[in-house]
Amino acid sequence: MTAWRKSSRSGANNNCVEARTEGDGFQVRDSKLGDGSPIFALKTSDFTSLLAIAKGE
Structure with a gap:
């Protein structure tokens, strides 16, 4: 990690x-929220898609 x-x-x-x-x-x-934040686990492909959406691609 x-x-x-x-x-x-x-x-x-x-x-x-x-x-x-x-x-x-x-x-x-x-x-x-730091350490109090919920943590979301994503597969690499899902994380890549999330970044593309955030960038407006």
Whole structure:
């Protein structure tokens, strides 16, 4: 498991999602909630699709 990474576009208030690798997939959480945030597990293909949607591709 890797450390949580936050988007460089999260801004000064750090309201963003964080992601990390876990096994052969990814985990995503709400940075505002930190350790209290629910964690969503995604397969690599689903995480790639999520990023494409967020980028408007």
